[in-house]
Amino acid sequence: MAETQPVPGSHFNHPFLPFEVAVCLIVHMFGLYFRLVEYRITAHVGDVFYANSNLKWGVLLCISLPIYAQVTPPTLTSDSQEFDTEKKELLAEGRVELSHADLFLETEQLTVNQRTFDVKAPGEVRISKEASLLLGREMRYNYRDRGYELSDLRFGHKPFYIEGEKLAGEPNRILIENATLYYGEPDIWGPSLTARSISIVNGNEVTANDAVIRIAGLPLLSIDAYTQSVESGGPLRLGSAVGYRKNLGAYARSRVGYRRNPGDVYGLNVDVYSKRGVLAGPVMEYRRIEDAGSYYAGALDTGFMHDTGDVSERGRDIWGKQIDRFRFYTEWQHRQEIHDSIDLVGKLSWWSDSEVTRDFRENLFDQNQQPDSFFEAVYRGERYLVSGFTRIQPNDFQDIAQRLPEVRLDWMPIEWFDTGIYGRASASAAQLIERDPSGTFAKRDTGRIHVYYGINRPTQLTSWLVAVPVAGVQLTHYTDPLTDRSDYTRLLGQVGMDLEARIHGVWNYKNDFWNIDGLRHILQPSVQYRYIPEAENGTNIIPKIDRLAGFDSYLLPIDLGDKRNIDDLHESSTVRLGLENLLQTRHPEYGSIDLLTVDLFQDYRFSARTGQNDFSDLYTYVTAQPAYWLKFHSFSRVDPEFLTLRELRTRLSVVDGEVWSLYVGNDYVKQTPFVDSFDRPALLQEINQYVVGATRRLNERNSVRGEVHVDTDLGQVTEQIYAWKTRVSNSWDIEFQIAHRNGTRREDDFQFNLLVELLTF
Numbered sequence: 001m002a003e004t005q006p007v008p009g010s011h012f013n014h015p016f017l018p019f020e021v022a023v024c025l026i027v028h029m030f031g032l033y034f035r036l037v038e039y040r041i042t043a044h045v046g047d048v049f050y051a052n053s054n055l056k057w058g059v060l061l062c063i064s065l066p067i068y069a070q071v072t073p074p075t076l077t078s079d080s081q082e083f084d085t086e087k088k089e090l091l092a093e094g095r096v097e098l099s100h101a102d103l104f105l106e107t108e109q110l111t112v113n114q115r116t117f118d119v120k121a122p123g124e125v126r127i128s129k130e131a132s133l134l135l136g137r138e139m140r141y142n143y144r145d146r147g148y149e150l151s152d153l154r155f156g157h158k159p160f161y162i163e164g165e166k167l168a169g170e171p172n173r174i175l176i177e178n179a180t181l182y183y184g185e186p187d188i189w190g191p192s193l194t195a196r197s198i199s200i201v202n203g204n205e206v207t208a209n210d211a212v213i214r215i216a217g218l219p220l221l222s223i224d225a226y227t228q229s230v231e232s233g234g235p236l237r238l239g240s241a242v243g244y245r246k247n248l249g250a251y252a253r254s255r256v257g258y259r260r261n262p263g264d265v266y267g268l269n270v271d272v273y274s275k276r277g278v279l280a281g282p283v284m285e286y287r288r289i290e291d292a293g294s295y296y297a298g299a300l301d302t303g304f305m306h307d308t309g310d311v312s313e314r315g316r317d318i319w320g321k322q323i324d325r326f327r328f329y330t331e332w333q334h335r336q337e338i339h340d341s342i343d344l345v346g347k348l349s350w351w352s353d354s355e356v357t358r359d360f361r362e363n364l365f366d367q368n369q370q371p372d373s374f375f376e377a378v379y380r381g382e383r384y385l386v387s388g389f390t391r392i393q394p395n396d397f398q399d400i401a402q403r404l405p406e407v408r409l410d411w412m413p414i415e416w417f418d419t420g421i422y423g424r425a426s427a428s429a430a431q432l433i434e435r436d437p438s439g440t441f442a443k444r445d446t447g448r449i450h451v452y453y454g455i456n457r458p459t460q461l462t463s464w465l466v467a468v469p470v471a472g473v474q475l476t477h478y479t480d481p482l483t484d485r486s487d488y489t490r491l492l493g494q495v496g497m498d499l500e501a502r503i504h505g506v507w508n509y510k511n512d513f514w515n516i517d518g519l520r521h522i523l524q525p526s527v528q529y530r531y532i533p534e535a536e537n538g539t540n541i542i543p544k545i546d547r548l549a550g551f552d553s554y555l556l557p558i559d560l561g562d563k564r565n566i567d568d569l570h571e572s573s574t575v576r577l578g579l580e581n582l583l584q585t586r587h588p589e590y591g592s593i594d595l596l597t598v599d600l601f602q603d604y605r606f607s608a609r610t611g612q613n614d615f616s617d618l619y620t621y622v623t624a625q626p627a628y629w630l631k632f633h634s635f636s637r638v639d640p641e642f643l644t645l646r647e648l649r650t651r652l653s654v655v656d657g658e659v660w661s662l663y664v665g666n667d668y669v670k671q672t673p674f675v676d677s678f679d680r681p682a683l684l685q686e687i688n689q690y691v692v693g694a695t696r697r698l699n700e701r702n703s704v705r706g707e708v709h710v711d712t713d714l715g716q717v718t719e720q721i722y723a724w725k726t727r728v729s730n731s732w733d734i735e736f737q738i739a740h741r742n743g744t745r746r747e748d749d750f751q752f753n754l755l756v757e758l759l760t761f
Contacts, residue, residue, distance in 0.1 A: 074100030190731030249274030293340025447479035
């Protein structure tokens with residue numbers, strides 16, 4: 001019978017055999033004794049902890065030279081220990097804790113075998129390993145190859161919770177048999193995935209074999225093999241909404257998506273409207289990261305229907321045309337990078353009519369009322385960019401300046417032979433086509449070659465003032481002018497000067513309430529002047545496709561090389577005055593943070609266009625964020641000749657963490673007569689609206705929000721939205737919405753919506 005005796009010390013002293021002693025002496029002779037010293041120190045660290053009334057030992061296995069050189073022993077603490085000298089096995093009982101590499105184990109009894117390097121625990125075991133937590137029984141761990149096994153498993157690795165019969169693990173991979181996977185905590189009403197086996201590689205890639213997706217325990221979808229990353233979410237996406245609108249009737253909307261792999265989601269939109277029929281279409285998301293400099297990603301959202309509503313319910317589009325029964329929308333976006341040098345971006349918004357998203361996809365319509373469809377490819381050279389750009393007009397209710405296509409070359413600013421003079425250049429060739437849906441003209445089209453070259457010479461006048469004289473020349477050639485001429489070429493030039501100053505002041509002011517640790521004010525006044533003579537040449541010959549917008553809220557570029565209204569230029573002699581203010585304070589972790597910005601800009605026109613004043617409006621931009629919970633933004637335009645406020649937009653938000661938030665703001669634009677892009681007189685009606693919104697978290701499962709829009713010109717509340725959001729179980733968010741609107745052209749006065757979202761997938 002093996003001899004067993006309790007270990008008197010706080011660490012396990014390995015009884016060296018004569019052969020082992022000889023090996024250690026040989027190692028010492030070859031200058032490798034420092035490795036043994038490290039192991040002896042590990043073994044004796046337990047004495048220090050024993051002084052703190054803990055039984056700790058370092059498992060020291062000095063059996064052969066390879067073992068001394070490669071195996072790092074674990075560290076063990078327990079209430080009692082016994083060592084079997086014949087089996088070379090230690091028995092630890094009581095409160096047992098073992099740590100080795102990235103693994104920490106807690107149990108009530110385990111054995112450690114010196115010969116096999118096996119650690120075994122027959123009872124309940126709790127294991128922490130990096131970001132994972134494992135609970136189970138009948139654990140075996142080998143501290144040489146770091147492999148381990150566990151039965152009756154419960155496994156947590158955010159966002160997963162997995163139950164299984166057996167686990168087999170390696171340092172970078174685990175395999176769980178007959179497993180059930182949950183997202184978050186186990187939830188009887190939520191989704192789950194049962195599989196013959198589930199493996200997790202490197203703590204990120206999850207693969208399930210012979211899997212079944214279930215909701216509330218009911219089987220929904222069977223899949224042979226499924227792979228996802230931890231960040232990508234689960235295999236199923238589900239969102240639905242039910243509600244009532246007078247012009248749509250009762251309706252139910254749903255979107256179901258299936259994630260086939262970590263980057264791809266395939267699904268379907270299915271809507272049912274009691275008065276309008278069924279809208280359905282495929283949806284998709286895709287994403288691939290091939291290497292550090294190559295990736296692509298995109299999304300597709302569609303819907304098609306045969307609208308069964310009568311003529312009055314379908315209504316007319318923005319041009320007064322009766323809307324047909326066949327209706328659809330297609331939204332596609334794509335972005336890609338190839339070998340860190342080629343960028344691709346594309347967007348398609350193809351709608352059957354101007355009102356289809358307004359009727360059936362309000363959120364999309366609110367964000368995108370002027371759909372755009374284009375594709376661009378850019379090659380980034382060391383000092384140049386080569387691009388191809390195409391803009392198309394899939395929608396017959398829009399006026400789009402199509403480019404079919406435009407090829408462009410841009411050179412970065414390059415210094416002339418150490419003279420301090422920098423030159424920049426651009427050249428493009430485009431085929432332009434425009435069709436007017438209003439009937440003002442049938443079609444405009446022309447080929448256009450456009451070249452610009454500009455120079456500038458920055459000069460440091462003082463330590464705080466820089467002068468930059470500029471000059472440039474522009475050549476534009478049209479292949480199809482409006483007259484009987486076969487072509488037309490226009491040559492323009494510009495001269496100008498920029499003065500830019502940078503002044504700053506620093507104050508050692510502190511305020512604990514606002515977290516201010518010193519103040520720095522940066523003042524940047526600037527003066528820009530551009531003179532572009534005879535720019536109106538060819539006005540009656542050039543097709544005005546890239547033209548000046550009839551109404552614009554923002555200042556347009558004054559430099560000839562930056563203007564986009566190439567086909568609609570006018571002689572320009574303009575001074576732009578600017579004053580930028582920035583107030584900053586120190587940040588305890590990085591640099592500084594911006595507390596306040598106040599920027600003012602105004603133009604003076606020595607040669608104004610017809611309908612323009614000599615002075616432009618005074619533009620003011622203000623942003624203030626003195627604390628993380630308070631933010632204010634303002635934009636205004638003031639007519640300096642009549643001291644009239646032309647436009648004012650403000651937003652103020654206050655946030656108290658996740659408890660509550662409040663925001664208020666206004667949108668004001670004064671009634672403005674203008675000439676539209678077709679030289680027709682038009683009138684912008686006055687807008688004067690205020691918005692107030694708030695959210696309040698009632699508890700961990702419930703929150704409420706409300707938003708009210710008031711039109712002061714109409715003297716009424718134009719829109720009210722109230723919602724209550726609750727979390728059911730741990731898997732579903734349900735939101736009840738009530739909305740009331742006044743004076744809308746198509747929407748009903750009263751709406752009720754019930755939104756259901758599956759959280760865990």
